[in-house]
Amino acid sequence: MKNYTHINDIDNINSWIEEAREIKANPLANFELGKNKTLGLLFFNSSLRTRLSTQKAALNLGMNPIVMNVSGDAWGIEFGDGTVMNGNTAEHIKEAAAVVSQYCDVIAVRAFPTLTDKVKDESEQVLNSFAKFASVPIVNMESATSHPLQGLTDAITIAENTTKKKPKVVLSWAPHIKALPHAVGNSFVQAMQKMDVDFVIANPEGYNLNSQITKDTPIYHNQKEAFKNADFIYAKNWSSYEDYGKVLKTDLDWMITNKKIGNAKFMHCLPVRRNVVVADEVLDGENSLVIEQANNRTYAAQLVLKKILEDL
Numbered sequence: 001m002k003n004y005t006h007i008n009d010i011d012n013i014n015s016w017i018e019e020a021r022e023i024k025a026n027p028l029a030n031f032e033l034g035k036n037k038t039l040g041l042l043f044f045n046s047s048l049r050t051r052l053s054t055q056k057a058a059l060n061l062g063m064n065p066i067v068m069n070v071s072g073d074a075w076g077i078e079f080g081d082g083t084v085m086n087g088n089t090a091e092h093i094k095e096a097a098a099v100v101s102q103y104c105d106v107i108a109v110r111a112f113p114t115l116t117d118k119v120k121d122e123s124e125q126v127l128n129s130f131a132k133f134a135s136v137p138i139v140n141m142e143s144a145t146s147h148p149l150q151g152l153t154d155a156i157t158i159a160e161n162t163t164k165k166k167p168k169v170v171l172s173w174a175p176h177i178k179a180l181p182h183a184v185g186n187s188f189v190q191a192m193q194k195m196d197v198d199f200v201i202a203n204p205e206g207y208n209l210n211s212q213i214t215k216d217t218p219i220y221h222n223q224k225e226a227f228k229n230a231d232f233i234y235a236k237n238w239s240s241y242e243d244y245g246k247v248l249k250t251d252l253d254w255m256i257t258n259k260k261i262g263n264a265k266f267m268h269c270l271p272v273r274r275n276v277v278v279a280d281e282v283l284d285g286e287n288s289l290v291i292e293q294a295n296n297r298t299y300a301a302q303l304v305l306k307k308i309l310e311d312l
């Protein structure tokens with residue numbers, strides 16, 4: 001594999017899940033594969049899990065990770081073509097990506113959306129510019145519209161926590177005070193569409209995700225109806241896609257509680273705001289998978305890096 005930028009880069013989700021579980025059972029089996037190879041991790045935004053689990057994955061493969069907070073620490077990067085750079089940006093992505101490519105064998109990038117400019121966000125300017133101007137493989141650590149390391153992690157977590165042939169999985173919108181990206185929701189939808197699950201989405205009116213992503217996945221505006229017979233409930237807030245980047249609703253009637261989830265397992269990508277997105281009782285209860293889900297970030301990243309290293 002060259003780049004891992006989207007869930008569509010997964011050619012066979014069942015074999016990927018199987019391989020990730022083998023890696024989890026024996027994380028140091030490929031310790032020689034990444035010897036003398038450098039992974040550069042570039043962060044335009046905050047992170048706890050992605051930053052640490054991707055480095056851990058690299059270390060398990062014998063790679064050397066180097067990390068940079070691009071926003072603030074690096075020179076402001078210009079992405080526009082032909083720009084007269086007399087503003088706040090000091091170096092062009094053409095030089096930046098070419099230079100970093102000389103130091104790193106693989107480059108991983110995190111860059112969130114503006115949530116104010118839909119066209120710009122959907123063009124995936126930052127991620128695609130790295131893919132265009134870097135001479136080494138690129139890994140998406142959450143871009144404007146997708147978080148494929150998280151989507152792969154979620155698929156692994158569901159597979160290892162069910163014995164059913166076709167479990168029912170619900171992605172539920174949940175409240176938040178801030179405007180959040182669609183990336184996690186989008187990649188979860190795309191991962192579930194590749195799996196053999198009974199998958200539905202629950203969100204209030206005005207909060208439908210991009211229909212080119214949800215396609216024919218059923219969307220309920222009644223959370224209770226959607227949760228009937230659910231085996232997994234995956235909560236996530238996102239801002240409106242239709243009324244782009246707007247927060248239309250902050251009251252807590254869509255917050256996840258024990259009464260709502262019943263016997264279903266609870267999932268969230270984290271970080272999560274307690275008693276806004278989900279009640280304490282759920283996160284502290286035995287149906288919560290969130291800590292194991294975060295653990296699986298390492299093995300998802302390790303599988304992706306392994307596939308890239310094998311093709312270098």
Ligand SMILES: NCCC[C@H](NC(=O)CCC(=O)O)C(=O)O
Pocket residue numbers: 142178180181182183184237269270271273
């Ligand atoms: N990488 C996991 C989620 C990152 C981001 N969450 C956040 O920004 C939460 C921030 C807060 O709660 O203040 C998102 O939703 O895409």
Ligand SMILES: NC(=O)OP(=O)(O)O
Pocket residue numbers: 046047048049050051142150269270271
């Ligand atoms: N789930 C996730 O990507 O977490 P971080 O934002 O902390 O990396």
